[in-house]
Amino acid sequence: MDELFECNKLSKSYLNKKVFENLELKIRKKSIFQVCGQNGSGKTTLLKILSGLDKDYSGTVNFNNKEIQNIENDFYKDVLFLPSVPSFYNDLSLRKNLEFFSKIYQNNINFDDDLMNLLNLKKILNENITNLSDGQRKKGQLFFAISISPKVLIFDEPFNFIDDSTQEIIQNYIKKINNNRDSTIIFSDNSIRSYQFEINRKVDLKNV
Amino acid sequence: MFRIIIIFLSKDFSIEFNEKINFFYTLILLSTFSLIFTSFLESDYILFSYFMTLLITNMILSQRIARSESSNNQELVAYNLPIDLSVFCMSKILFNIFIYLLQAILLVLFYNLFSQNYKIDISTSFILFTLVYAIGLACLLTTFSLMLERIKSEGQFMFISIYPLVLPFLFLSFNSLDNLFLVSYEDLINSFNFQVLLAFDILMFVICPILFSYAVRR
Numbered sequence: 107m108d109e110l111f112e113c114n115k116l117s118k119s120y121l122n123k124k125v126f127e128n129l130e131l132k133i134r135k136k137s138i139f140q141v142c143g144q145n146g147s148g149k150t151t152l153l154k155i156l157s158g159l160d161k162d163y164s165g166t167v168n169f170n171n172k173e174i175q176n177i178e179n180d181f182y183k184d185v186l187f188l189p190s191v192p193s194f195y196n197d198l199s200l201r202k203n204l205e206f207f208s209k210i211y212q213n214n215i216n217f218d219d220d221l222m223n224l225l226n227l228k229k230i231l232n233e234n235i236t237n238l239s240d241g242q243r244k245k246g247q248l249f250f251a252i253s254i255s256p257k258v259l260i261f262d263e264p265f266n267f268i269d270d271s272t273q274e275i276i277q278n279y280i281k282k283i284n285n286n287r288d289s290t291i292i293f294s295d296n297s298i299r300s301y302q303f304e305i306n307r308k309v310d311l312k313n314v
Numbered sequence: 315m316f317r318i319i320i321i322f323l324s325k326d327f328s329i330e331f332n333e334k335i336n337f338f339y340t341l342i343l344l345s346t347f348s349l350i351f352t353s354f355l356e357s358d359y360i361l362f363s364y365f366m367t368l369l370i371t372n373m374i375l376s377q378r379i380a381r382s383e384s385s386n387n388q389e390l391v392a393y394n395l396p397i398d399l400s401v402f403c404m405s406k407i408l409f410n411i412f413i414y415l416l417q418a419i420l421l422v423l424f425y426n427l428f429s430q431n432y433k434i435d436i437s438t439s440f441i442l443f444t445l446v447y448a449i450g451l452a453c454l455l456t457t458f459s460l461m462l463e464r465i466k467s468e469g470q471f472m473f474i475s476i477y478p479l480v481l482p483f484l485f486l487s488f489n490s491l492d493n494l495f496l497v498s499y500e501d502l503i504n505s506f507n508f509q510v511l512l513a514f515d516i517l518m519f520v521i522c523p524i525l526f527s528y529a530v531r532r
Contacts, residue, residue, distance in 0.1 A: 186396075187394055188394075189394055193385040193394050195325070206321065207395075210318070
């Protein structure tokens with residue numbers, strides 16, 4: 107069995123509104139998995155459930171054959187969820203934010219990494235988050251995710267706010283960590299675009 | 315658990331003390347409220363007035379501190395982190411206890427400065443009571459201000475749900491206040507109201523983080 111995630115009869119609703127119902131899903135280890143669907147189809151909700159951040163659902167979600175509801179805190183160290191809008195402390199600089207997150211994930215960040223130069227992050231490292239554009243924040247977030255490259259990377263619309271040339275750089279790095287570090291990549295995207303990496307499986311939430 | 319608490323505490327201290335405006339904001343808030351309250355002061359009510367001022371300023375500051383936990387996407391940053399949210403809540407409670415005690419010290423200075431006829435006597439009983447009061451308030455206000463930050467638009471509901479916890483705490487504190495004038499600190503510790511207040515504090519310190527974690531994750 108090389109399934110990493112397995113969802114059986116997964117249903118989720120907010121108050122009386124059903125987001126999705128009886129969803130059956132299998133995600134293999136070391137694969138790249140895309141979740142697509144229209145706005146409001148439940149992409150973010152599904153990713154949050156897979157990340158263990160939302161535990162209010164019916165059905166079962168297994169991670170390495172263990173139900174996510176009963177999983178220990180170590181699970182969270184292996185799984186990194188990146189929200190579609192970057193989540194940083196507004197009162198801290200980008201450097202302080204990244205240092206804080208690296209302490210939480212017990213992983214050192216190399217601020218002299220090539221990727222830092224490629225994403226033009228070096229000159230804005232000491233800037234307060236409130237002074238940065240959405241695109242710069244997004245780059246900071248993606249830099250962090252790629253730097254620590256955990257076992258499972260869950261991106262919610264990773265290419266929002268990002269220009270085309272930077273998208274290509276990020277996609278190449280995603281391909282690299284999937285190949286070299288055996289990370290499983292799960293991401294949502296509702297735009298039609300070509301990727302630098304090969305998507306192993308895809309789920310369209312409007313069709314489930 | 316302790317590692318996460320230390321990481322959050324160091325982050326909170328660096329945010330709070332790197333921003334000079336935060337300190338000035340606290341000073342202005344405390345001086346304004348103590349000036350207002352001491353203007354209408356009578357000697358019998360000085361401690362009541364002092365702790366009421368502390369309650370109001372703590373409520374305002376805990377909301378500001380909780381707001382610093384939100385990112386630009388209006389979500390708690392900690393929500394997306396690989397941590398137990400009850401540990402996060404506990405670290406915020408500890409940080410707020412420190413801030414409230416700092417406020418309590420500054421407020422004594424302002425009260426004694428602005429009130430011409432009456433002074434707050436800093437006795438062991440007063441210090442003990444302030445400590446217990448600050449811990450209880452920190453547990454309640456931190457948890458509910460963080461919950462408000464999480465749910466935003468449904469804030470009215472959360473204000474209603476806080477009443478059953480805040481009201482007994484305030485009644486117990488009010489009853490204990492009488493003992494502050496009259497008895498020694500040994501008598502204060504042995505008084506029924508103070509012991510119940512202490513028990514309430516311990517209960518809140520355990521329950522509030524669990525309640526926060528459960529409410530946010532589910």
